[in-house]
Every structure is written in C-alpha cells, then in structure tokens.
Amino acid sequence: xxxxxxxxxxxxxxxxxxxxxxxxxxxxxxxxxxxxxxxxxxxxxxxxxxxxxxxxxxxxxxxxxxxxxxxxxxxxxxxxxxxxxxxxxxxxxxx
Amino acid sequence: xxxxxxxxxxxxxxxxxxxxxxxxxxxxxxxxxxxxxxxxxxxxxxxxxxxxxxxxxxxxxxxxxxxxxxxxxxxxxxxxxxxxxxxxxxxxxxxxxxxxxxxxxxxxxxxxxxxxxxxxxxxxxxxxxxxxxxxxxxxxxxxxxxxxxxxxxxxxxxxxxxxxxxxxxxxxxxxxxxxxxxxxxxxxxxxxxxxxxxxxxxxxxxxxxxxxxxxxxxxxxxxxxxxxxxxxxxxxxxxxxxxxxxxxxxxxxxxxxxxxxxxxxxxxxxxxxxxxxxxxxxxxxxxxxxxxxxxxxxxxxxxxxxxxxxxxxxxxxxxxxxxxxxxxxxxxxxxxxxxxxxxxxxxxxxxxxxxxxxxxxxxxxxxxxxxxxxxxxxxxxxxxxxxxxxxxxxxxxxxx
Numbered sequence: 176x177x178x179x180x181x182x183x184x185x186x187x188x189x190x191x192x193x194x195x196x197x198x199x200x201x202x203x204x205x206x207x208x209x210x211x212x213x214x215x216x217x218x219x220x221x222x223x224x225x226x227x228x229x230x231x232x233x234x235x236x237x238x239x240x241x242x243x244x245x246x247x248x249x250x251x252x253x254x255x256x257x258x259x260x261x262x263x264x265x266x267x268x269x270x
Numbered sequence: 271x272x273x274x275x276x277x278x279x280x281x282x283x284x285x286x287x288x289x290x291x292x293x294x295x296x297x298x299x300x301x302x303x304x305x306x307x308x309x310x311x312x313x314x315x316x317x318x319x320x321x322x323x324x325x326x327x328x329x330x331x332x333x334x335x336x337x338x339x340x341x342x343x344x345x346x347x348x349x350x351x352x353x354x355x356x357x358x359x360x361x362x363x364x365x366x367x368x369x370x371x372x373x374x375x376x377x378x379x380x381x382x383x384x385x386x387x388x389x390x391x392x393x394x395x396x397x398x399x400x401x402x403x404x405x406x407x408x409x410x411x412x413x414x415x416x417x418x419x420x421x422x423x424x425x426x427x428x429x430x431x432x433x434x435x436x437x438x439x440x441x442x443x444x445x446x447x448x449x450x451x452x453x454x455x456x457x458x459x460x461x462x463x464x465x466x467x468x469x470x471x472x473x474x475x476x477x478x479x480x481x482x483x484x485x486x487x488x489x490x491x492x493x494x495x496x497x498x499x500x501x502x503x504x505x506x507x508x509x510x511x512x513x514x515x516x517x518x519x520x521x522x523x524x525x526x527x528x529x530x531x532x533x534x535x536x537x538x539x540x541x542x543x544x545x546x547x548x549x550x551x552x553x554x555x556x557x558x559x560x561x562x563x564x565x566x567x568x569x570x571x572x573x574x575x576x577x578x579x580x581x582x583x584x585x586x587x588x589x590x591x592x593x594x595x596x597x598x599x600x601x602x603x604x605x606x607x608x609x610x611x612x613x614x615x616x617x618x619x620x621x622x623x624x625x626x627x628x629x630x631x632x633x634x635x636x637x638x639x640x641x642x643x644x645x646x647x648x649x650x651x652x653x654x655x656x657x658x659x660x661x662x663x664x665x666x667x668x669x670x
Contacts, residue, residue: 183381215381226290226310228331228356229299229384240295243308246384247300257298 176200176208177237180248181222183215183230192231192248199251203260233258282306284391285321287313287340288331288356301388316343323349327391331356331379334364341371350402352394356382374398416477417443423484425647426491428457434534435465438623439649440631444475444593444642451475451645452483452523453591458494463532466494469589469647470507470525471544473564478516485514486523500529501573504540508565508572515566522566526589527574534653536581540574545595545607549579550650551586554615556607586619586652593644594631600639610634623650 180196182189196210215222215230225234228245235242235258244257286297286308297308308329311321313336322328322344328351330337330344337355344353355368356379365376374394377386425441437457444451452472459465468490472483489510493503504527515521524543531537539547539557543564549555559577581587590610597605613633619626627648635642 183383188384219380226288228286228288228308228329228379229382229387231384235295242295243297245297245299246388247302250300253300257296257300259296 176204176235177211178209179211179213179225179234179236181213181215181225181227181230181232181234188247188249189231192233195248195251195254196233199254199258199260202251203255235259282326282391282395283324284308284327284329285325285351286310286329286331287316288329289313289336289358290331299384299388301385301392304388304392306388306391313340316340317347319347319349322347322351325351326395327351328353329356329387329391330354330373331358333357333359334367337368337373338364338371341368341373345372350398352398354387354390354394356387417480420477420480420484424452424454424480424487426456426487428651429491429495430457430459430465432459432463432465434654435459436623436652436654437650438619438625438627440624440627440647442631442635442642442646444645451593452479452486453593453645453647454483454487455589455591455647455649456487456491457649457651458491460494460497465528465530465534465651466503467528467530467547467587467589467649467651468525469544469591469649470523471591471593471645471647472523473521474519475643475645479521482511482514482521482523486510490527500527500538500540500576503527504542504565504574505572511566520566522564524564524592528587528589530581530587530651530653534581534585536578537587538576538578540576542574545590545592546577548588548590548607548611548614549581549585550588550614550619551652552582552584554611554618556611581653584653586650588614588619589649589651591645591647593642593646594634594648596644597634597638597642598640599637602639605634605637609637619650619652623652626650 178196180192193212200208200210213221215227231248232243232245233248242258244254248254284306290310299306313332328344330340330353352374353372355373355376357376358379368376374397375390377390421441425439428437455469457467470486472479486507489507490503493506498506511523526539526541526544526547528537528539528547541559541561543561546557546559557579562574595605595607595610599605613630627650630648631646
C-alpha cells in the first residue's frame with residue numbers, strides 16, 4: 176500500500192494525520208508499503224500536480240483507484256472506512 | 271454504521287471545478303464531524319446544469335479569468351447553488367469582482383487549510399439556504415396577498431337595499447399554489463327593484479384567469495348599474511372577454527345571468543354553458559333548461575335565450591360554479607347537479623347563510639375522490655317574507 180500525505184508545515188493537524196497514516200500502514204500495509212509525507216511549502220509543484228485543494232490531504236495511491244481524504248485525519252477507524260480498506264485480517268508480514 | 275461517513279453527519283455534496291479533472295477514486299473532506307463529498311470536473315463543466323443542480327455547493331479552483339468565466343457559466347445554469355472560489359493566483363485584486371459575480375467567498379489556495387475550506391463551504395450553504403427560505407417566504411406572502419385581492423374581486427359584497435333579502439356565499443380556490451381560478455359571482459339590486467345575479471366561470475386556472483374573472487365581474491356590475499338590459503349585459507361581457515383574454519389562448523367563460531322580478535314572484539335566467547340556478551327553499555328544484563355555448567366561443571350565440579320560472583313565497587335561490595358539481599365520487603361517477611340537489615334536500619338552508627354555504631362546500635369537498643383543482647363558488651339568496659329561513663344573524667339588506 177502506498178499512502179501520500181500532503182501537509183502545510185508541522186501543525187498539530189499534520190502531526191496527528193501522519194500518526195494516523197502510520198497506524199493504518201501498521202495495521203493494513205504489507206511488504207513494500209510506504210508513506211510519503213509532502214510539505215506543500217517545500218514542494219508546491221508536487222501539490223499542484225496532485226491537485227491538492229487543502230491540507231492536510233491523505234491519498235491512498237496504491238492499490239488504485241486513488242482515494243483522497245482531507246481535513247481531520249486523526250480518527251484511524253474513520254480513515255479506514257473512507258480509504259475503503261478491507262477489514263484487518265491475520266497476515267504475515269503486517270508491520 | 272456506514273464505515274465511510276462520520277456517525278450522524280450530514281454529507282455535503284460539493285462539485286469541485288478546477289484544472290485537475292475527475293479522478294477515478296473518491297474524495298472527501300472531514301471537519302467537525304461533517305463530511306463533504308467532492309466530485310471533480312474540469313472548469314469547462316461549469317455549464318453542466320445537471321451536475322451543478324445536484325450539488326450543495328460548487329468550489330471553483332483557478333485563476334481570475336477562468337473563475338470569472340466559470341461564474342458566468344454558472345449564472346446561466348440558473349441553479350441556486352452557492353459558489354466558493356479557491357484562487358490559485360493572488361486574489362486580492364479580483365476577489366470583489368468574483369463576489370459581485372455571484373461567489374459567496376473567495377479563498378487563497380496557496381496554502382489552504384482544510385478547516386477553512388470546510389467552514390467556507392458550510393457557511394456558504396447555510397447562507398444560501400437561509401436566503402432561499404427567505405425568498406420563498408416572501409413569494410408565499412406575495413402570492414397569498416395576490417390571491418386574497420383576486421378573491422375579493424371575484425366574490426364581492428352584493429349591492430342589496432331590500433331588507434327582506436339575505437344572502438350568503440362561499441368561495442374556495444382550487445387548492446395548491448397558483449390554482450386560483452376565474453369563478454365569480456355578484457348580486458345587484460337595481461333602481462326599479464329587480465335583482466340581478468350572475469355566476470360565471472372563466473376556464474382554466476391561474477392569476478391570468480382570475481384577473482379576467484375580476485374584469486368580467488366588474489364589467490357585469492358596471493353594465494347592470496348603468497341600466498343595460500340582460501341581452502346587452504351578456505353581449506357586453508362577450509365583447510369584453512374577446513378583447514381582454516390572452517391572444518394566444520382561446521379562453522371561454524360560462525355564465526348564468528339571473529333577474530328576479532321586482533315583486534319577487536318570478537325570475538328569468540340566461541345560460542351560456544353554465545348550470546341553471548336551483549330553488550333551495552321552500553322546496554328544492556332543479557330548473558333544467560338548455561344552455562347556449564359559453565361566451566367567447568362564437569359570435570353567433572348571441573342573444574342568449576332566456577327562461578322564465580315562477581318563484582314561491584319565501585324562496586331561497588342557489589347559484590353555483592361548475593366546480594361544485596363536477597366532483598368525481600368514489601364510484602367513478604360525477605356528483606352532478608342532481609347530487610348537489612340531494613345534498614340541499616338533506617341540508618336545507620338555515621339562518622346562517624354564510625355558514626350554510628361553507629357547510630355545503632365542505633360536504634361536496636368531502637365527497638370528492640380526487641384532489642380538487644377547480645374553484646368552488648356558491649351564493650345563496652333568500653327572500654324572507656315568510657321568515658321560514660330565519661333572519662337572526664343580522665346579515666343582508668342595507669348594502670349599497
């Protein structure tokens with residue numbers, strides 16, 4: 176699974192969003208899973224190319240199709256539903 | 271619980287029009303327990319009426335020229351959807367321009383915070399809803415006042431000087447909004463003591479028909495007060511109808527024109543496509559008579575033939591519009607004049623003639639198996655020399 180998180184600096188919301196994203200990867204990500212955190216102040220072109228409307232925005236890039244969740248990203252259970260992730264199963268390799 | 275929505279939250283449907291086109295997946299903004307579901311389209315889709323109308327809010331993302339063009343397109347869709355602009359270039363110089371072109375808010379998109387975007391959408395939607403509710407309330411008030419004015423014009427206070435005469439009336443408009451029809455009635459006592467009565471029905475519903483009904487009713491009263499005889503009165507109404515009706519619609523009018531003799535012992539009536547008057551007291555009688563075609567259909571129907579009937583002492587006379595007899599019953603049949611006659615037999619006129627008229631209309635409405643679209647007008651006139659119908663309510667006489 177590949178997640179991308181677009182944030183604007185290190186605000187409280189950005190920190191909470193990153194923590195939630197990592198928690199999701201821990202529960203649902205398999206081998207090769209990763210989280211890319213992009214600061215729009217540092218990489219505005221990347222944000223523009225991705226069509227980021229507001230921050231923070233979390234993208235589930237893989238598996239496709241791309242799903243975006245914007246705003247309050249601290250509720251892991253809610254994010255799991257919005258990102259349309261399967262229910263957790265016992266899997267080897269889950270981190 | 272739906273896993274993809276916050277519990278108990280309202281989902282705003284937001285159309286995002288920007289340079290990034292639609293993606294294959296979903297996009298949702300979460301803020302304060304509410305969700306905002308985004309659908310992305312390219313800016314050029316601002317004229318897509320169906321998509322715009324099905325949204326709670328439109329977010330326009332772009333620079334000055336693109337946004338102003340899209341606002342112009344949105345205005346042409348006639349959709350009452352609030353618009354929030356997310357400016358991709360500094361908006362300080364053109365924010366006011368965007369606001370005056372219909373945007374509810376303009377946000378700088380460079381480092382847009384999700385909470386700010388959510389708040390702007392939320393406020394824009396609520397502001398739009400409040401404005402819409404206010405508009406609808408104002409329209410409802412205007413419509414109500416307009417209908418009340420028209421009803422007063424269609425159902426005036428009779429001009430009666432004879433203290434032996436009493437009258438009552440009930441008028442109900444069709445039902446829903448803008449369903450006021452063109453039913454009208456009037457009663458005038460002329461200087462030689464005769465009574466002139468009329469009930470008419472302009473075909474169709476709506477303010478145009480109601481206004482035409484008022485015009486015909488006022489014309490009828492004017493002609494009667496000016497001394498025109500029955501033939502001249504009916505001919506005058508026919509001419510007025512042809513002159514005043516909409517040029518693109520062949521509106522016609524049914525009419526029952528009645529004259530009661532000065533000694534109150536007889537009457538004559540003329541029918542142009544209308545039901546005859548009914549004797550409601552001391553016995554109930556349907557006065558069958560052939561009707562000429564309605565006014566406004568042909569120039570060859572005039573003069574309308576008259577019919578003569580004797581009146582018993584202590585009579586009560588009932589005139590009504592078609593809407594009171596063209597009532598579909600549960601068994602599929604029509605109430606008809608005979609059905610109305612039977613109702614009058616069961617519920618004879620009593621002292622409170624307005625109350626009796628309203629009660630009769632209620633009875634008829636209770637029998638209808640379908641929603642009532644036609645106006646229902648009923649007027650009852652009593653000559654109370656026998657005092658059988660009573661006179662304790664203080665109504666009648668002394669008008670005019």
